[in-house]
Amino acid sequence: AQSVTQLGSHVSVSEGALVLLRCNYSSSVPPYLFWYVQYPNQGLQLLLKYTSAATLVKGINGFEAEFKKSETSFHLTKPSAHMSDAAEYFCAVSRYSSASKIIFGSGTRLSIRP
Amino acid sequence: EAGVVQSPRYKIIEKKQPVAFWCNPISGHNTLYWYLQNLGQGPELLIRYENEEAVDDSQLPKDRFSAERLKGVDSTLKIQPAELGDSAVYLCASSSNTGTDSNYGYTFGSGTRLTVV
Numbered sequence: 001a002q003s004v005t006q007l008g009s010h011v012s013v014s015e016g017a018l019v020l021l022r023c024n025y026s027s028s029v030p031p032y033l034f035w036y037v038q039y040p041n042q043g044l045q046l047l048l049k050y051t052s053a054a055t056l057v058k059g060i061n062g063f064e065a066e067f068k069k070s071e072t073s074f075h076l077t078k079p080s081a082h083m084s085d086a087a088e089y090f091c092a093v094s095r096y097s098s099a100s101k102i103i104f105g106s107g108t109r110l111s112i113r114p
Numbered sequence: 115e116a117g118v119v120q121s122p123r124y125k126i127i128e129k130k131q132p133v134a135f136w137c138n139p140i141s142g143h144n145t146l147y148w149y150l151q152n153l154g155q156g157p158e159l160l161i162r163y164e165n166e167e168a169v170d171d172s173q174l175p176k177d178r179f180s181a182e183r184l185k186g187v188d189s190t191l192k193i194q195p196a197e198l199g200d201s202a203v204y205l206c207a208s209s210s211n212t213g214t215d216s217n218y219g220y221t222f223g224s225g226t227r228l229t230v231v
Contacts, residue, residue, distance in 0.1 A: 041224070041227070042224055042225075043118070043222035043224045043225050044157070045222075046220070090157075092156070101162060101170060102157075102220065103159075104156030104158070105156050106154070106155050106156050107155065107156050
């Protein structure tokens with residue numbers, strides 16, 4: 001069985017500060033891992049994905065995540081937060097890279113303070 | 115490219131009434147998914163189609179929910195009768211399992227927000 005746990009349902013940072021959103025996964029097989037962002041009243045947009053290539057994955061909007069097998073983690077970071085980063089972020093896991101069920105975490109709401 | 119198109123965006127109905135949602139996937143995507151997203155939670159898979167065949171509907175409450183994907187393109191999800199607890203966002207997604215796709219190919223629509231009163 002696969003699952004993801006997102007630590008912290010709400011994270012608030014100041015504009016320009018480091019963003020760190022935590023995600024730990026559980027998987028009996030090598031996982032494919034994803035981060036999605038959801039703006040209010042919109043669908044989910046893929047930020048980045050890990051598919052067993054490089055462990056440091058760079059995504060859109062300046063976000064990146066590092067796959068750490070020893071810690072079963074896939075934390076999302078951004079060096080400098082921008083007001084437009086305020087949204088809901090979901091970590092997700094899948095058995096395959098495509099055409100498969102994706103299992104989502106419960107989400108972390110990111111707020112940015114001026 | 116229009117992306118995954120869902121309609122309606124919003125729907126308010128009284129309990130015990132029927133409701134239907136429609137999804138048009140990205141052209142050429144043979145796999146289609148319906149997800150349920152409750153407030154403050156991550157999406158959960160309801161049903162997955164490969165072309166016109168439902169290959170995973172284990173999480174679909176079949177007593178009141180039904181879905182179809184005629185001709186392996188558009189899909190509809192129906193609830194009859196709706197209950198108060200069905201208030202949520204219903205997301206459709208599509209993907210392709212052929213060739214390569216630098217963006218993974220798993221694309222979500224904007225969803226239908228259902229309110230049952």
